[in-house]
Amino acid sequence: MPTQPTLTGDATDPTGSAGGTSGPPGVRSRERDRPARGPVRPGVFVKIALMAVVNALGVFGVLAAWREGHMGILAAMVALVVVADWVYFSRRTLPLKYILPGLAFLLVFQVYVVAYTGWVAFTNYGDGHNSTKEQAIEALLLQNERRVEGSATYPLTVVERGGALGFAIVEDGEAKVGTADDPLSEVRDATVDDDRVTEVPGATVLSRQEILRRQAEVTSLRVPVSDDPNDGWVRTQDARTGFLATPTLQWDPEADTMTDVTTGTVYKATSDGSFRNDEGQRLNVGWRVMVGFDNFRTAFGDERYAQPFVKILVWTFAFAILSVVTTFLLGLFLAITFNDTRVRGRRVYRTLLIFPYAIPSFLAALLWSGMLNRSYGFINQVLLGGAAVPWLTDPWLAKLSVLGVNLWLGFPYMFLICTGALQSLPGDVLEAAKVDGAGAWRTWRSVTLPLLLVATSPLLISSFAFNFNNFTLIYMLTRGGPRFADASVPLGHTDILISMVYSVSGLDGTAAKNYGLASALSIVIFVIVATISAITFKRTKQFEEIS
Amino acid sequence: MRRGIPAVAVTLGLALALTACGGSDDDNSGDATSATPGSGDSLVVWVDETRQAAVEVAAEAFENENDVDVELVVKNFEDIRTDFLAQVPTGEGPDLTVGAHDWLGELTTNGVVAPIELGDKAGDFIEVAVEAFTQDGQVYGLPYAIENIALIRNTALAAEAPSTWDAAVAAGQAAGTPYQVLIQTSAEGDPYTYYPLQTSFGAPVFVQNEDGTYTSELAMGGAPGQAFATWLQAQGAAGVLSTDVTYDIAVEAFKNGESPFIIGGPWMVDQFEGLDLSIDPVPSAGGEPAQPFVGVQGFYVSAQSDNALLANDFLVNYIATDEAQLALYEAGDRPPALASAAEEASADPITAGFLSVGEDAVPMPSIPEMGSVWAFWGVTEANIISGAAEPVAAWDKMIADIQSAIGS
Numbered sequence: 001m002p003t004q005p006t007l008t009g010d011a012t013d014p015t016g017s018a019g020g021t022s023g024p025p026g027v028r029s030r031e032r033d034r035p036a037r038g039p040v041r042p043g044v045f046v047k048i049a050l051m052a053v054v055n056a057l058g059v060f061g062v063l064a065a066w067r068e069g070h071m072g073i074l075a076a077m078v079a080l081v082v083v084a085d086w087v088y089f090s091r092r093t094l095p096l097k098y099i100l101p102g103l104a105f106l107l108v109f110q111v112y113v114v115a116y117t118g119w120v121a122f123t124n125y126g127d128g129h130n131s132t133k134e135q136a137i138e139a140l141l142l143q144n145e146r147r148v149e150g151s152a153t154y155p156l157t158v159v160e161r162g163g164a165l166g167f168a169i170v171e172d173g174e175a176k177v178g179t180a181d182d183p184l185s186e187v188r189d190a191t192v193d194d195d196r197v198t199e200v201p202g203a204t205v206l207s208r209q210e211i212l213r214r215q216a217e218v219t220s221l222r223v224p225v226s227d228d229p230n231d232g233w234v235r236t237q238d239a240r241t242g243f244l245a246t247p248t249l250q251w252d253p254e255a256d257t258m259t260d261v262t263t264g265t266v267y268k269a270t271s272d273g274s275f276r277n278d279e280g281q282r283l284n285v286g287w288r289v290m291v292g293f294d295n296f297r298t299a300f301g302d303e304r305y306a307q308p309f310v311k312i313l314v315w316t317f318a319f320a321i322l323s324v325v326t327t328f329l330l331g332l333f334l335a336i337t338f339n340d341t342r343v344r345g346r347r348v349y350r351t352l353l354i355f356p357y358a359i360p361s362f363l364a365a366l367l368w369s370g371m372l373n374r375s376y377g378f379i380n381q382v383l384l385g386g387a388a389v390p391w392l393t394d395p396w397l398a399k400l401s402v403l404g405v406n407l408w409l410g411f412p413y414m415f416l417i418c419t420g421a422l423q424s425l426p427g428d429v430l431e432a433a434k435v436d437g438a439g440a441w442r443t444w445r446s447v448t449l450p451l452l453l454v455a456t457s458p459l460l461i462s463s464f465a466f467n468f469n470n471f472t473l474i475y476m477l478t479r480g481g482p483r484f485a486d487a488s489v490p491l492g493h494t495d496i497l498i499s500m501v502y503s504v505s506g507l508d509g510t511a512a513k514n515y516g517l518a519s520a521l522s523i524v525i526f527v528i529v530a531t532i533s534a535i536t537f538k539r540t541k542q543f544e545e546i547s
Numbered sequence: 548m549r550r551g552i553p554a555v556a557v558t559l560g561l562a563l564a565l566t567a568c569g570g571s572d573d574d575n576s577g578d579a580t581s582a583t584p585g586s587g588d589s590l591v592v593w594v595d596e597t598r599q600a601a602v603e604v605a606a607e608a609f610e611n612e613n614d615v616d617v618e619l620v621v622k623n624f625e626d627i628r629t630d631f632l633a634q635v636p637t638g639e640g641p642d643l644t645v646g647a648h649d650w651l652g653e654l655t656t657n658g659v660v661a662p663i664e665l666g667d668k669a670g671d672f673i674e675v676a677v678e679a680f681t682q683d684g685q686v687y688g689l690p691y692a693i694e695n696i697a698l699i700r701n702t703a704l705a706a707e708a709p710s711t712w713d714a715a716v717a718a719g720q721a722a723g724t725p726y727q728v729l730i731q732t733s734a735e736g737d738p739y740t741y742y743p744l745q746t747s748f749g750a751p752v753f754v755q756n757e758d759g760t761y762t763s764e765l766a767m768g769g770a771p772g773q774a775f776a777t778w779l780q781a782q783g784a785a786g787v788l789s790t791d792v793t794y795d796i797a798v799e800a801f802k803n804g805e806s807p808f809i810i811g812g813p814w815m816v817d818q819f820e821g822l823d824l825s826i827d828p829v830p831s832a833g834g835e836p837a838q839p840f841v842g843v844q845g846f847y848v849s850a851q852s853d854n855a856l857l858a859n860d861f862l863v864n865y866i867a868t869d870e871a872q873l874a875l876y877e878a879g880d881r882p883p884a885l886a887s888a889a890e891e892a893s894a895d896p897i898t899a900g901f902l903s904v905g906e907d908a909v910p911m912p913s914i915p916e917m918g919s920v921w922a923f924w925g926v927t928e929a930n931i932i933s934g935a936a937e938p939v940a941a942w943d944k945m946i947a948d949i950q951s952a953i954g955s
Contacts, residue, residue, distance in 0.1 A: 068638060127915070130657035131636030139658025139850050146684060153666040208613065215856035237664050237859040285658035304951070375791035393734050393790070393933065481734055483926045485936070488948045490922035503922070511919055511952060513632075513653075 051088055055081060080104060121519035122290055126505075127512040129273050129286045136287040137251055140258065140275070143285070144249035148232050155196040156234075156242035158211050158218055161203035165214065167223045167234055168197035168205075169242050177203065178223040184234065211239045249283075258283060295520035305504065308487045308495075315399070316496040320468040323406045324460055330407060331414025332452070339422050350419070357412035365476035368405045393482050395493040402494050406473055410463070421455040422448070457540045464536075465529050469498045497525050589616040590857045592846075593631070593644035595624040601878040602645075605871035609861050617861070628653070635659035635849050642852040643861065648679040648843040651687055651913035660687050661850045663859055668867055676884035678759055679843040679910040688845035689862040690884035691875050695841045696740060696812045697904035698827045699819070704807035708825065712744070712832035716787055719807055726806035727787050731794040732932065736925030739911075740810055741779075742840050746909075748775040748833030752920060753912050761912040763953065768946040771833075776931050776938035778832060783932035790933045813880050813901050826900025828907070839904065840911040843884060919952040 058081035065074035084104075087096045123129075131139075154169035159177060166179035168190065175197045178184035191199035199205060211218055222233040225244065232246035250259045258267040258275045267275035267283055274286035299305070334353060338346050356364065371378040372391035380387055391401045425448065433443045474480060480495035480503065490503055490511075502508055505518030594602050599621050606617035620641060622630065628650050634640035636659065646654075654660040662685040669677055669686070676690035698715075700708060704722040709715035712728075719727025731737050738745075742752075750771040753761040767775075782788040792800075798818055801809040809815070810829055829837040846866060848858045865871060872888035882902045883889045893899040911917075927945040930936035 127653060128656045130632060130659065135636055135851065136658055142661055142850060143655060143658070143683070143685060145662075147664060212613070212615065212857060216853055219855045237855065238863055239856055240860065240864070241666050243664055243666060284656050370795075373791055373793070373796075375789065376796055393935070479735065481926070482935075483930070485930075488944075488951060490926070506918070508922075511922065512915065 047088065051085065054084055058084070117519045117522060120515055121295055121523050122292060123288050123516050124273055124286075124291045124294070125288050125516050125519075126514035128284065129288050131287060133269075133273075133287040136285045137258075139285045140249055140283055141247065141251060145235075145245050145247045148244040148246055151244040154234065154242045156236050156240060157197040157200075158206045158236075158239050159197075159200050159203040160206060161200075165206075165217055165221055166203065167221065167236065167242055168200055168203075169234060170195055170197060175200070178225075178234070180221060180223060183224040183226050208239075215239075291516065295514075295516045296524075298517055299521050299524060304488050308484055308489060308491045309500070311484070311493075312491065312495050312497060312500050315494070316468060319399075319402065319406075319470075319496055320464050322403055323410060323467040323470070324464050326403065326407045327410035327414045327463070328418075328456075328460060330411040331416075332418045334411070334415050335418035335422055339419060353415055354412050356408055357416075361409050362472045362476050364409055365405060365473050368401075368408075369477050372401055392478055395482055398478055398482055398494050402474065402477060405477055406467070406470070409473070410467075413463075417456055417459055418452065421452050424455070425451055454540075458537070461533055461536050461540070465533060468496070468529055469525065470496070471498045471502065474499045475502070497521075497528075501525070589618055590643065590854050590861060591618045591620060591641040593620050593622050593627055593641045595627065595645060596621055597879050598645055598875060601871070601874040602866075604874045605861070605865045605868070609865045613857070613860075615857060631847075631849075632657055632659055635851050638851055640849050640851065642849055642854045642858045643846050644849070646688065646845065646847050648688065648690070648845060649911045649913045649917065650847075651680065651682055652915035652917065654847065655682055655687065656915050659850050661848045661852065661855065662687050663689060663848055663862060665689070665863060665867075668863060671867070671886055672884050673886050673889055675841050675905070675908070675910055676843045676845075679841065679913065680845055681760070682913070688843075688847045689866055690843045690845040691866060691872055692844040692879055692881035693841055693884050693902075693905055694812055694814075694844070694881040695839045695901060695905040695908045696743070696810055696829070697839065697901055698829050699801070699809050699811055699815065700825045700827055701801070701804065701807050702823045702825050704804065708827035709808075709830045712747075712830045715808055715830045722807045724804070724806045726792075726800055727808075729792065729797040729801050729806045729809040730788060731792060731797045731811070732788060732790045732929060733793045734790050734929055734933075736790070736927070736929035736932075737794075738921065738924040738928060739840060741928060743810070743829035743837035744778075744832045745772075745775050746839075747829075747831040747835050747837040748772070748778070749835045750775050751838075751909070752924075753914070753916070755909070759910070761914050761917075763914055763916045765946060765949060765953075768943070772942050772946070773939045774833060776942035779928060779931045780934065780938040783934060788932050790929045813882070813897070816897055817880065824897060826897055826904065828904050836907060839908045841905055841908040842911055844879070844881065845884070916953045920949050923948050923952070 058077060061077045062074055062081070065071075065077055084100065087093045087100050152171075154171060157168040159166050159168050161177070161179060164179045164181070166177055166182070167184075168175060168177045168187070169184070170176075170192055173192075175187050175190035175192050176184040177187045177190070177197075177200055187200055189201055190197050197205070206214075218239055219235075219237060222235050222245075224233045225231050230246070232244050234242045235245055236242045246261075248261050250261055251257075252259065256269040259265070260267070265277050267277045267281075270276050271289065272286075272291070273289035275283040300309075337343065338349055338353075343349070359367075369392065372380075374380060374388050374390050374393065377391070379391065380389055390397060392398050429447055429451070430443060433447050438446070474494055474496055478492070478494045480492040480499050482494075483490065483492040491500055495503070501518050501521040503511075504521065505511075505515065506513040507518060592602060592606070599619060602619060606619065609615070610617055624645075627644055627646060631640055631644050631646070632653070636657075640659070651660075665672075665677065665686055672690055673693060676693050677686060679693075680686050680688040680690055698708070704724060705718045707718075709718050716727045731740055745751075745767065748771045750767040750769075752765070752767050754764040754766045755761055779788065783790075797809060797811070798815055800806060801815075802819055802822070804822070816824065829839060831837045846862055848855060848862070852858055867885060869885065869888045869891065872883035872885040873891060876883045876888065876892050876898075882898050882905070883892055889902060893902060923945045927936070927941050931938045931941055
């Protein structure tokens with residue numbers, strides 16, 4: 001922007017000249033004082049339009065959160081919109097203009113998820129403790145209201161009398177009308193048409209549309225049949241027919257207890273999120289509460305898990321390390337081979353080698369599990385001439401198969417990064433080695449490999465972390481099997497920690513779900529992976545300094 | 548849902564992402580806004596792909612008569628249970644969902660499903676269908692289809708239905724096919740398909756009350772269970788049963804005429820086109836009647852539905868009709884649960900065959916304890932068949948493991 005005089009204060013601002021649409025903030029604040037300035041640049045309008053969209057969406061989000069009653073999200077949305085407006089309209093927030101989108105996504109997709117997992121780890125969220133206390137009480141009352149056995153269904157009309165909703169039913173040819181406070185009583189001059197009340201003096205019959213508009217009121221309406229509450233009440237679920245029902249549980253909000261009307265047993269709300277009686281029996285619907293470190297205690301303290309846990313931990317490390325090592329070595333070998341200009345048709349080979357990478361890994365694992373079937377699999381039938389090798393059902397062979405399939409899946413990635421790294425090696429260094437009289441092996445060991453490792457080791461570490469949690473492969477290939485013969489939990493020889501979490505927490509449907517325990521275990525896994533990554537990165541850094 | 552984000556206006560995506568996070572499932576943030584509490588003008592129903600068209604038929608009639616929208620949300624059948632459990636408490640779930648009766652225990656334990664009152668309609672259904680959706684005397688779902696397995700026979704290879712397992716194996720040998728009887732097994736076992744054989748040894752999974760409901764007391768231990776285990780091992784050693792036979796392999800082999808018999812359900816029949824089939828009871832292996840599990844498919848009402856009235860009306864007065872039940876039957880190939888519709892569907896001999904086998908069947912337990920059984924049951928059976936485990940000891944250990952899993 002040569003026409004724009006750079007002011008002294010902005011001379012050091014490296015982005016000053018690249019201000020783009022909005023211009024550097026410092027410049028613009030002073031520009032305004034100069035009335036002779038030309039028309040506003042179009043970029044400003046673009047910015048305003050975009051910010052309008054952002055704000056509109058923000059307001060939409062706020063309203064949606066309000067409607068759904070998610071106050072936390074509402075607060076977060078308001079904060080984000082305010083921050084976004086401040087950042088993009090203020091003149092002092094240049095770096096933030098670039099960082100904010102990334103920062104916001106980090107907050108939403110990383111920090112929020114991690115915090116939420118952390119919170120769940122300290123609750124009893126799972127089967128039987130799925131929702132809030134209000135909902136649990138509501139569900140219990142709903143489940144424990146019984147239709148009186150052998151009672152009839154009544155053709156039912158919804159009426160409004162004196163501002164309150166009521167029901168009009170026909171019993172033995174007589175019309176009866178009642179409201180929540182006013183038990184059913186006979187109405188002589190009501191019009192009954194085809195077994196259904198169509199008109200009641202002193203009350204309006206609600207139309208279908210009105211009923212639908214007030215359906216929550218209608219379904220929660222209970223009209224007692226007499227002054228004695230034990231006789232039950234009439235209720236309806238479709239506003240066409242009514243039936244006689246009595247509750248078996250009564251909720252006392254003052255004492256925070258549920259009373260079983262038929263037996264008189266009192267269930268008290270307890271701190272573990274359920275109603276219990278004195279004998280310790282609990283009602284089946286509970287709610288979520290904080291349980292402190294209980295989940296972590298279960299994860300390590302339950303002796304049924306202790307023994308398999310150690311085996312699985314060892315195998316997880318072996319699996320992750322061996323996977324990285326084997327795929328890296330094969331990828332590197334192929335990369336070196338196809339990097340040699342003497343190989344003809346290198347491009348074709350390279351394209352073919354990427355092939356396993358192009359197939360979704362879960363699909364590939366499924367295919368492999370079919371190919372490794374003992375009696376019908378391609379490997380045994382075609383390649384081994386009908387040998388019944390138990391690839392997936394023998395503990396050691398299953399481990400070998402898992403590693404083999406992961407090698408097949410993983411080497412193209414290593415091949416790609418090694419090829420990239422090899423091609424970016426400075427030619428002069430290799431030249432110098434040659435001049436110094438180093439042979440091919442010596443050059444490779446002392447020059448190529450160290451330089452290559454510097455470039456690829458962060459990727460190797462991330463590959464380790466990925467394989468440490470490579471749930472897809474295990475689940476699709478062996479489902480953790482073959483099962484440990486001596487353990488009393490459904491875990492097997494090829495289970496890794498993450499698939500253990502999946503099965504222990506009941507997410508696979510073989511046990512009662514326990515999200516709290518699952519979260520606690522994933523935090524443990526996170527700590528392990530994070531520690532290892534931190535240590536390795538530190539060592540890589542030293543390595544980098546040496547080279 | 549992120550398809551409309553201009554790359555520059557990142558906060559736009561952020562706004563959407565944040566609303567989605569509230570629902571802990573971004574697929575359905577759209578539904579959430581349409582199922583506005585109290586709006587009362589739209590009924591949200593979760594269906595899977597096969598049933599979508601059939602439910603639409605019933606929905607159309609309902610929409611015309613009541614001037615309301617029925618919004619069908621198509622989901623994977625496997626995802627429905629988990630999503631329903633997770634979303635109903637947040638108020639973002641549907642008003643209605645399709646589901647299987649054996650989810651019931653989990654749904655009631657978590658308080659996400661509301662009882663429905665079938666009224667006099669209850670008598671119009673096949674008894675076992677309503678029974679399956681009943682817990683503690685309350686009905687929690689409207690059944691629309693029942694399904695059970697049976698012995699599917701290729702009449703070209705075996706002219707008569709075998710009455711015992713040994714007769715079936717003998718008939719298979721006489722037919723000279725590679726397999727005598729096909730049963731899907733796999734390395735994890737398939738206790739559902741093996742259940743009729745197990746019951747023929749007098750070893751049902753749980754003790755049943757007189758009214759057909761299940762207690763949480765295991766009944767498959769002891770001598771009958773051990774006899775079944777020993778039998779499994781013998782069949783495995785003789786090569787009749789094999790853990791290498793997966794569902795795909797079994798169906799493929801039967802389709803190619805490699806066995807006169809396969810134990811399976813109505814969902815397989817589609818693939819056997821061109822074969823002349825007969826549906827017979829599963830032959831007894833242990834002397835007692837072989838009772839398969841009955842699974843019942845139905846619709847559940849959400850406990851947090853703001854449209855409970857509409858939802859119940861739709862189920863009781865529109866889904867519980869011959870027309871809707873037959874449409875669902877056409878879509879899913881499972882016999883209808885409404886007796887009159889089932890009768891009409893019985894014009895097809897295959898359907899009639901499965902229905903008549905189902906008459907002697909027992910509902911699959913829907914008690915929460917059932918969830919702890921599957922993981923041990925199948926693998927133990929598979930290990931016994933493959934010879935990896937000693938039958939009696941393995942069976943006893945399985946019983947102990949299940950008991951400790953239920954207790955924990």
